[in-house]
Amino acid sequence: xxxxxxxxxxxxxxxxxxxxxxxxxxxxxxxxxxxxxxxxxxxxxxxxxxxxxxxxxxxxxxxxxxxxxxxxxxxxxxxxxxxxxxxxxxxxxxxxxxxxxxxxxxxxxxxxxxxxxxxxxxxxxxxxxxxxxxxxxxxxxxxxxxxxxxxxxxxxxxxxxxxxxxxxxxxxxxxxx
Ligand SMILES: CC(C)(COP(=O)(O)OP(=O)(O)OC[C@H]1O[C@@H](n2cnc3c(N)ncnc32)[C@H](O)[C@@H]1OP(=O)(O)O)[C@@H](O)C(=O)NCCC(=O)NCCS
Numbered sequence: 458x459x460x461x462x463x464x465x466x467x468x469x470x471x472x473x474x475x476x477x478x479x480x481x482x483x484x485x486x487x488x489x490x491x492x493x494x495x496x497x498x499x500x501x502x503x504x505x506x507x508x509x510x511x512x513x514x515x516x517x518x519x520x521x522x523x524x525x526x527x528x529x530x531x532x533x534x535x536x537x538x539x540x541x542x543x544x545x546x547x548x549x550x551x552x553x554x555x556x557x558x559x560x561x562x563x564x565x566x567x568x569x570x571x572x573x574x575x576x577x578x579x580x581x582x583x584x585x586x587x588x589x590x591x592x593x594x595x596x597x598x599x600x601x602x603x604x605x606x607x608x609x610x611x612x613x614x615x616x617x618x619x620x621x622x623x624x625x626x627x628x629x630x631x632x633x634x
Contacts, residue, residue, distance in 0.1 A: 459477050459478065459480060459528075459530070459533075465478070465520050465525075466581055467525035467527060467577055467581060468527070469527075469573040469576055469577055470573075471569040471572065471573055472569070473531065473564070473565065473566055473569050474529055474530060474531050474536070474566050474569055474570060474573075475529075475530050475573075476525070476527035476528070476529060476530070476539055476570070476573050476574075476577070477527060477528050477530045478527065478528065479514060479517040479518055479526070479527070479528045479538075480518075480528075481514070481518065483514060483528060483535050484510060484511065484514055486534070486535035486536075486558075487510050487513065487514055487528075487535065487538065488505065488507060488510040489558060490536075490537060490538075490556060490557065490558040490559065491503055491504070491505040491509070491510045491513065491556070492504050492505050492506075492507075492510065493558075493559055495559055496556060496557075496558070496559050499591065499592035499594060499595040499598070499621070499623070500556070500592075500621070501621055501623075517538070523542060523543040523546070523582070524540060524541065524542035524543065524582075525540065525541050525542075525574070525577045525578075525581065525582065526538070526539075526540045526542075527539050527540070527577075529555070529557060529566065529570050531561065531566065536557055536558045536560075536561040536566065537555060537556050537557035537558055537561070537566070537567075537570065538555070538556050539553070539554070539555040539556075539570045539571075539573070539574055540553065540554050540555070540574070541553045541574040541575075541577050541578040541582060541584075541587065542582075543582055543584065544588070548585070548586070549583060549584050549585040549586065550584065550585070550586045550587070550588070551578050551582060551584040551586070551587050551588070552587065552588045552589060552590070553571060553574040553575070553578065553587055553588075553589050554589070555567055555570045555571060555574065555601075557570070562597070567597070567598070567601045568601050568604045568605060571589075571601055571602065571604075571605040572605055574587075575587060575605065575606075575631065579633045579634075584633070585632065585633050586630055586631070586632050586633070587630065587631055588610075588628065588629060588630040588631075589602050589607055589629045589630070590613075590626050590627065590628055590629070591626070591627055591629075592621070592623045592625075592626065592627075593612070593623075593624070593625035593626065593627050594623075599627065602629045605631070606631050607629035607630060607631045608629060608630065608631065609627060609628070609629055610628050610629060610630050611627075611628040612625055612626070612627055612628065613625065613626040613628060
């Protein structure tokens with residue numbers, strides 16, 4: 458049984474999914490989505506080689522006070538990763554990110570994940586503002602952010618010749634209610 462009730466207080470549960478601590482045995486489940494080129498098509502990382510995922514998981518297993526980097530769990534199945542981290546301690550500002558295995562898209566799980574990340578960011582990390590960035594082509598993530606209450610605050614032009622092919626990044630944020 459996964460140690461959801463760990464003392465770090467960074468677990469959170471919704472009606473469908475929950476955010477729990479990663480475990481060393483999660484490598485195959487994490488690599489299943491992190492190595493998927495469709496999952497990574499709009500990301501600034503991946504598709505991962507196994508060594509990349511091993512490095513990610515080794516980092517995720519280390520508890521750090523400035524972040525919650527959690528596994529997205531559907532029952533006992535790991536379906537993604539989710540993170541909220543402090544970007545500016547003085548300003549109490551942070552950022553979120555999330556990735557789900559393609560087999561579980563379209564069920565509202567990312568929207569639920571983003572809502573839980575906001576709860577952890579505001580209530581556990583003590584943030585006042587949380588931002589999110591995404592590729593302007595990433596319609597599903599834009600919709601997730603809108604549904605979670607984020608507002609579009611700006612756009613950043615990117616070099617389309619970069620490895621990701623990203624031409625524009627959208628910048629969203631939300632304040633503590
Ligand atoms: C983005 C991602 C997390 C969405 O996960 P998900 O569980 O399918 O999201 P949800 O089901 O909560 O919501 C998706 C919404 O986007 C909509 N959507 C999906 N594809 C879309 C498209 N091509 N155009 C417009 N809307 C789209 C869905 O209809 C849904 O909105 P609705 O509830 O109003 O119908 C998932 O696709 C993913 O992991 N992508 C790869 C990683 C990534 O891009 N992470 C975000 C980086 S900013």
